[in-house]
Amino acid sequence: MNAPVPYLSGLRLSGRRVVVVGAGRVAERRLYRLLEAGATIEVIAPDATAPIQRLDAAGRLTWTRRSYLPDDLADAWYVLVATRDSACNEQVSAEAERQQIFCVRADDRDEATAWTPASAEVDGVQVGVLAGGDHHRSRRIRDTLVQLLIKIIGSERRDRAA
Ligand SMILES: C[C@@]1(CC(=O)O)c2cc3[nH]c(cc4nc(cc5[nH]c(cc(n2)[C@H]1CCC(=O)O)[C@@](C)(CC(=O)O)[C@@H]5CCC(=O)O)C(CC(=O)O)=C4CCC(=O)O)c(CCC(=O)O)c3CC(=O)O
Ligand SMILES: NC(=O)C1=CN([C@@H]2O[C@H](COP(=O)(O)OP(=O)(O)OC[C@H]3O[C@@H](n4cnc5c(N)ncnc54)[C@H](O)[C@@H]3O)[C@@H](O)[C@H]2O)C=CC1
Incomplete structure (x- = not known):
């Protein structure tokens, strides 16, 4: 049998607690989408x-x-860990596993x-690309899909206007 593939899903996180451990470059990149989803976010680091500090100051x-401390994941629906401390990354992902909370671990796929x-996202349509962990490939394909989506949405608009 082929290796299992991830199950793609659209998590509706509005008002739900999401814990992000680490507040560096990788955590920051991912925070913007979580904010767009309306998640209630606690960042621990x-x-x-500076941008994360500003988001905190702005509420x-x-x-x-x-x-990170062991109780930090309580009541979370989703966890993301992105520190340079692999022992911490390991501890967070082990605790998430115990609590059955899905956890993105940035240093070990x-x-x-x-x-x-x-x-x-283009005009209310979202695309998400996974490429088996090959993030260069998923980024490239996402960029191509965005160009295609812009064309598709333009032609939908022209059809509606006709
Ligand atoms: C498995 C996955 C799990 C996850 O983390 O979610 C994962 C894992 C890892 N990434 C690593 C490295 C880098 N990843 C990026 C970039 C992206 N990585 C993303 C997703 C994913 N990365 C998931 C797979 C998704 C898929 O199937 O494609 C993207 C798509 C989404 C996003 O991050 O938002 C985003 C590009 C999109 C965009 O640009 O929009 C960069 C570039 C940069 O940071 O500038 C580097 C720096 C190095 C380099 O350039 O190679 C390492 C080694 C870490 C180490 O050395 O410790 C691991 C660990 C491992 O592979 O085991
Ligand atoms: N999956 C991905 O897309 C990528 C993953 N990485 C990996 O992600 C990890 C993070 O990378 P960067 O964001 O560049 O690091 P960074 O050095 O910019 O940030 C690390 C953050 O972790 C915090 N931290 C350190 N120890 C902690 C602890 N015990 N508890 C809580 N917070 C703690 C620091 O205060 C800092 O906010 C690294 O392991 C890196 O190799 C790097 C690039 C992309």
């Missing part, structure tokens, strides 16, 4: 990028300024229970 998320697709 001793240091955060768009809560930044807890310390290292095989240990992750969820993967982040390369995604985009």
